Each structure stands twice: as C-alpha cells, then as structure tokens.
Amino acid sequence: MSLPNPENASTLENAMQLLIQTFHKYSGKEGDKYTLSRAELKEMLITELGNYLGNAQDKEAADKVMGDLDSNNDGEVDFTEFIILVGALTVACNDFFLEYNDKQEKKK
Template sequence: MQSQMGHTMETVIFMSYKFAGDKSYLTKVDLRVLMEKRVPRFSEKQEDPLAVDKITKDQDQSRDGKVDSQSFFLQIAGLTIACNDYFVVYMKQKGKK
C-alpha cells in the first residue's frame, strides 16, 4: 500500500504533468488554469489579480516564460508555507497553540 506521503508527492508530480501536457514545463497560462482549478480558494481570496503572474515570475528564473517541474514543486512548498503561516495566526486568534 502506498504511503500517505508517497501519495501526496505523486499527486503533485502528476498534476504538473497533467497541466503541462506534452511540454516538460508549465507556461503562465498553464499555471493560471492549474491554480484556478486546483487551488480555487487561492485565486478567489486574491485581492491582487496579478498574484499568479508574480508567482510565475518568481519561479521563472530564466525569464523564458517556462516554469519547470522543479520550480513548480518549490512553488507548492511556498504555498504550503503561506497556508501554514495563515493557519498558525488563525489558531492563535482562536486562542489555541
């Protein structure tokens, strides 16, 4: 049986392939569609309509409009860190550790 963490990593890997299609990278459009479909709350809560563009720019080190899988996985880690920070603040406000 696959471990929970194995399944988690596999989910992110296959998601990058699904939205990249035959390419070995994600474009800004691919990333926007992925964020809207798979992380809808991130897009909904965004006051800044350019949030996805900024994320893409951060991840597009070579400035060629292409985000490779490595950058994408690090981006998901960045989103996870942001969610965790939000979660910590939320729990403190509720008076929980």
C-alpha cells in the same frame, strides 16, 4: 524507482504522487511537455489553487506568479519552480493555521 501502489503508499507518498501527476496534467497540453507555459500555469492556478490564490483569473496575478516562479527567465515553469510555489503556499497556510489556532486558544 517506481511509484508505489496508492493503496500501499503512505499519506506523504500519495501527496508526492499527486503533485507530480497534477504538474504533468497541465504541462503536457502545449509546447514542452515538461514545463508549464503561461497559459498552462494560469489554467492550473485557477483550477487547482483558486481557493488559496484568490482571484487567480486576473491576468496580472497570473503574470506575477509566472514572473516570481520563472527563476531562469525562460518563460516556462519547470517542476522545480512549481514545487517552490506549492512549498511556499504550504508554508503560508501552515503559518496562518498556527496563528489562527493561537488566537482561538487565547479566547478560551
């Protein structure tokens, strides 16, 4: 399977490609190039998810996310564990916007 040309890809296919590219942008910086170390995860959280995670620069916040994601306790976050984070954040954002829209409709 090859990645489709972004110009010919659907919106969802482009989103999937961006998830893959973003993960590997950070995973290849140190250690295993297919996992995120604690430092790589922290950099990614600050740079890519700072608007959604708030103060991701807080060491405790990064450690908590690492602990929550690292389901096999190997001290690294693999792609599956990364996708769980992105999926959970996406669900939370969707829930927030649904609730926000319901409140806006009730005001009318």
